[in-house]
Amino acid sequence: MPTPATFTPDIATVQFHPVTVKPSPNRSARPTGIRVRCIVLHSTGSNEFGGSVSWLCNPDSEVSAHYAVSREGQIVQLVPLCMNAWHAGKSAWKGEQINGSINAFSIGIEMEHVDGQGDWPRVQVAAVAALVDLVLERESLAIDAVVGHADICLPKKRKVDPRDFPWEAFRALVASRGKAEPALVLPGGRVGGRIIESTLYVPARAVCEAVGLTSLTWDGVKLELTAGK
Numbered sequence: 001m002p003t004p005a006t007f008t009p010d011i012a013t014v015q016f017h018p019v020t021v022k023p024s025p026n027r028s029a030r031p032t033g034i035r036v037r038c039i040v041l042h043s044t045g046s047n048e049f050g051g052s053v054s055w056l057c058n059p060d061s062e063v064s065a066h067y068a069v070s071r072e073g074q075i076v077q078l079v080p081l082c083m084n085a086w087h088a089g090k091s092a093w094k095g096e097q098i099n100g101s102i103n104a105f106s107i108g109i110e111m112e113h114v115d116g117q118g119d120w121p122r123v124q125v126a127a128v129a130a131l132v133d134l135v136l137e138r139e140s141l142a143i144d145a146v147v148g149h150a151d152i153c154l155p156k157k158r159k160v161d162p163r164d165f166p167w168e169a170f171r172a173l174v175a176s177r178g179k180a181e182p183a184l185v186l187p188g189g190r191v192g193g194r195i196i197e198s199t200l201y202v203p204a205r206a207v208c209e210a211v212g213l214t215s216l217t218w219d220g221v222k223l224e225l226t227a228g229k
Contacts (some may be wrong), residue, residue: 066080
């Protein structure tokens with residue numbers, strides 16, 4: 001099978017870090033008129049992130065996910081969100097399935113982890129929470145649409161992942177995002193701003209004042225700054 005063409009990530013940055021794209025051939029078109037209804041979290045079953053990503057991109061594996069998240073919080077997108085990733089297998093969500101699976105209306109996120117080892121790094125959980133928050137917003141979903149592979153697999157108990165995942169802390173992180181005013185803290189003060197797709201935007205004039213610059217001129221092309229006397 002030829003290597004699939006690359007694509008632009010649906011979410012460019014998460015927590016100020018760029019999302020890497022590694023296209024997987026293990027994908028298919030979503031049925032017309034079907035919207036995303038849930039997000040499924042998985043464990044890779046391995047602590048070798050590169051190997052797990054390679055397996056998800058190997059046509060012989062016939063498995064994939066939309067995203068993979070390393071223990072260090074690195075995020076790789078493998079399948080565009082507008083397409084099916086082959087992550088759920090035999091499954092149902094709230095009694096619903098299409099052709100025996102929920103792949104057609106779900107988004108899959110693989111997390112680097114070996115089930116039975118309850119050592120979920122906080123940086124990884126925070127990265128997954130930030131990613132999920134952005135996907136929930138993009139797809140107009142609520143937090144109760146986020147489930148584990150064990151919750152949707154058929155028959156029940158066929159899968160156990162993500163075992164020992166800190167669901168309570170994860171949901172608290174998702175719920176807390178966007179509630180506090182984001183800000184850039186500088187020696188001369190705190191400058192409030194706005195986060196759009198994990199990028200913080202702040203008023204340039206307020207930043208200049210906070211660092212002691214007395215004049216800011218913008219002519220539509222060039223920004224000129226003048227330091228205080």
